[in-house]
Every structure is written in structure tokens, then in C-alpha cells.
Amino acid sequence: MAGEPHWFELGVEDATRAREFYGTLFGWEFEPGPSGEATGFGISTAGIAGGLHSGDRGASPYLFFKVDDLDAALAQVSELGGRVESEPDVDPDSETRFGRFALCRDDQGSAFGLHQAPPAG
DSSP states (O other): OOSSEEEEEEEOSOHHHHHHHHHHHHOOEEEEOTTOTTTEEEEEOSSSEEEEESSOTTOOOEEEEEOSOHHHHHHHHHHTTOEEOSOOOOOHHHHHHHOEEEEEEOTTSOEEEEEEOOOOO
């Protein structure tokens, strides 16, 4: 089903430091992100999966909603008067491990993200 919250992303200044903070606070488990541990981690929680990335001091958490076809959903965002803020990642390793993501704004300027899960298997 599409439309449910499917991924969250925390932008922080220092991902290694944040890993210690959030891991201790929530008991989250981490795996190296597609660019390595110096810049980010994947997060395993009992709820939805997430990510943690460096170089984004003071950022608000990003919430991504599941879509079955990211390209079609991005076209629809534009058709509905919204705006695509970032194009999907084209790194095949990242797509295989984490899926495809894009940041958007709705027709009133509110930020949200879209996530297409990686292929099964």
C-alpha cells in the first residue's frame, strides 16, 4: 500500500556523535550508510526504518511516505502544484540497499519526502 509513513531521516552535524546519542536514548541499532560511517547510518527501529546523515546541522527530521513508483509520484506532485526539491539518487548500490528518495513541497510549501522501497530480494 502507498501513502503510509515509510522512512525517516535525521540530519545532524556529526553522524557518529548522533549515533551514540540516539542509540543510547532509544536503543536503536545502526548499519553503515551508502557513503560510509563517516557520513551516515541506516537505523533499525521497531517501527519504520530510518537514516542518519552528517552535514545538516539544525535540520528538522524528514518524513518520507511510501510510493510504488517514485517517478510517477514526482510527476503527480508537480501536476498538483507541488514542487520537487531533490531528484532521486542514481547510485545503484544505494538504490539496492535503501531504495529511492526525493524531497518535495506540497502546493502550500510544506516539506515532505517520497520513498520507493528497494527491489525485493
